Amino acid sequence: MDASDRLNDLDKRFVKIYEAARADIVERQQLRALIVIDDDRLLLYRHGYPAQTFPGLQPPLYAKLKTLGHAPLAVFCLLGGAPDGPLDDSLMSRITDYRAALASCAQDLDTGQEARTGVLPQPSPLYAKVMRFLDGLAASREHSHAALAAFAGDVGGDIGPLLAAAARAQLDACDALVTRIRRDLLSREEWRELRVLVLGPYMARQGELFLQYFAKLLDTPMQGDKRLVYYDGDDLVGAFDRLGTVMLDAMASHAIFGDRSRLHRDVLADGTARYLEALAAAHREADQPLDASRR
Structure with a gap:
């Protein structure tokens, strides 16, 4: 095995370690309290109970x-x-x-x-x-x-x-379900630890109805990693992966960089931005701008 193969094998090991940690975080959140909004249904996960399904989000x-x-x-x-x-x-x-x-x-x-x-x-x-x-x-x-x-x-x-x-009509239907869940099914501690995962179309994520509702209800940003996560698609497995990625990256980013949001963008982003500034300056000096509009 040459150096390239060894490095590739090592990175594959990292991916497996990361995926296992991500799955563990999702499982632990489901044991605390998790609401998933998936099309016409609300899914509730909590410790000691099987996942519960509440239809009726599209009256x-x-x-x-x-x-x-x-x-x-x-x-x-x-x-x-x-x-x-x-x-x-x-x-x-x-x-x-x-x-x-x-x-x-x-x-x-x-x-x-x-x-x-x-x-x-x-x-x-x-x-x-x-x-x-x-x-x-x-x-x-x-x-x-x-x-x-x-x-x-x-x-x-x-x-x-x-x-x-x-x-x-949809907000009233959602609020009725969530009010009943909060009143009858979740303890105060579970409500404090509740996270919400919303599945929906890609273009709808700006101001999406359920994002706005839960952001107001939980006093949390519509974007980020605090208590509310959006997944653009209808694949529930992929949505759980997104939830785990957002939570794991925030934890690791805070521990390593002191910034919860650092790993929410490309890990190469900062270095790329700095290098492109130097590269653009070099092109300007040579009168060969990177900007295609000036070519």
Whole structure:
């Protein structure tokens, strides 16, 4: 075995040691108290009990209003990449299929009841606007980005009230579950040691609903390693790995560097930044800037 193989073997040993430590940290946190938000369900881990599942994080009202709010985005996705002019048969078929699916849900998406009960200030005109636009496409079989832009601008103000009401519905459902768990299932010590792991889409991590909720409830940052961790995906095993990585890196970083956040960025980041400053200066002296825009 040459030097390269020996070093590679040594680093593989480090990875195994790290993974074992990470798994141990996750297991210990599950024995203290851990809440996982995974799609429509809340998972609760605590000492002496099997994992408990609480469904209901996406109540019917949330699903209804969010689905209606998605309709204009579906139209934009269908047409955003199409050229101006006649619609080809393949795209026209997809538009027709979506219109038919939307029409089949007309009663399900009616918001009259929500307006009568005060959930919405008035019945939403969004469904009618989307159907009217799709009917126009079916009649003309012509697409223009100008018409799509006008449609998008017209419906923009109609989406906000729907999404705000959907958020309230989901927050109420979550708060009811968490309140019951805190009151009936967790001791004061378990609540103080509780961590929360939230699974969700990548783009949603900025201001994600559950991150905001638990950050307020637990008085903790939405980003970091204190009590709240976000995982962008739907793989629960990967999410537990993320939780363990965040916790282990914070502990090791504090012990080694005196800074809990140091290992939350690339270990080569600081050295890279310093070296690139020197390298850029050398390029400037040689009149060969690194900045591609000046080449």
